[in-house]
Amino acid sequence: MTYCVGLQLDRGLVFLSDTRTNAGVDNISTYRKMHTWEVPGERTLVLMTAGNLATTQAVVSLLDERNLAAAERTSTLLTAPSMFQAARLIGETLRDVITEQAGSGGKPASTFNATMIFGGQVKGSPPRLYLIYPEGNFIEAQADTPFFQIGETKYGRPILVRAYDREMTFERAVKLLMVSFDSTIRANLSVDAPLDLQIYRNDSFELGYSRRILDTDPDWRAICDGWSDALRNAFDSLQDVTLCR
Incomplete structure (x- = not known):
């Protein structure tokens, strides 16, 4: 299992992902789950x-391979005319990989399922954020649905729903995501640091601030400890329930 979140703000996009991958309690590994591409000034x-690690690695490898031979391809991530077309390419690749693996392994296709969050900007259009499903179809973030989660989503969702604001600064958005991830990590052993952070500022057409957040990171520790203290203080401030005798 894993946990990834993509936020769409008025000023840009914020992405945060964990790196834990497990195939049982005695087989835990660290793999990067965030991948980036850029053509400075253009996209x-x-x-x-x-989801399934073999599936996601195969999809990313195929996308990279096509980029290396862009002149021989009709469409690649580096040549797609729009974010919509790039999302469509990723969706088709994901569907094809799942179908191929299921056919060769004799197992249900669901065994090889994966979901993806895809965001960014291609020159000539505004930034976009998509949630891509195993079937290859996808949806786009809108005003009523301004963020996407994949993986172990339930523990970190409440704070996002309560505190998200499209006008918030990048610093505040990262703090919000750290709280969401802290709640998830404390509740589920299949999600853990290190975390990978990527910020994209609208119309910059270059990768912005990025950071690997270790468990010992001072900002991470301050947010986690401060959130725990704040929750305990908020709980203590509530009046006790009167029980009938």
Whole structure:
């Protein structure tokens, strides 16, 4: 399992993903789940993955391979005319990989499922954020649905729903995501640091601030400890329930 979140703000996009991959309690590994591509001044793309590791690695490898031979391809991530077409390419690749693996392995296609968050900007259009499903179809973030989660989503969702604001600064958005990830990590052993952070500022057409957040990171520790203290203080401030005798 994993946990990844993509936020769409008025000023840009924020992505955060964990790196834990497990195939049982005695087989835990660390793999990067955030992948980026850019053509400075023309496009910046970010992809986060959750699900079957073999599937996600195959999809990313195929996308990279096509980029290396862009002149021989009708469409690649580096030549797609729009974010919509780039998302369509990723969706088709994901569907094809799942179908191929299921056919050769004799197992249900669901065994090889994966979901992805894809965001960025291609010159000539505004930034976009998509959630891509195993079937290859996808949806786009809108005003009513301004963020996407994949993986272990339920523990970190409440704070996003309560505190998200499109006008918030990048610094505040990262703090919000850290709280969301802290809640998830404390509740589920299949999600853990290090975390990978990527920020994209609208119309910059270049990868912005990025950071690997270790468990010992001072900002991470301050947010986690401060959130725990704040929750305990908020709980203590509530009046006790009167029980009938």
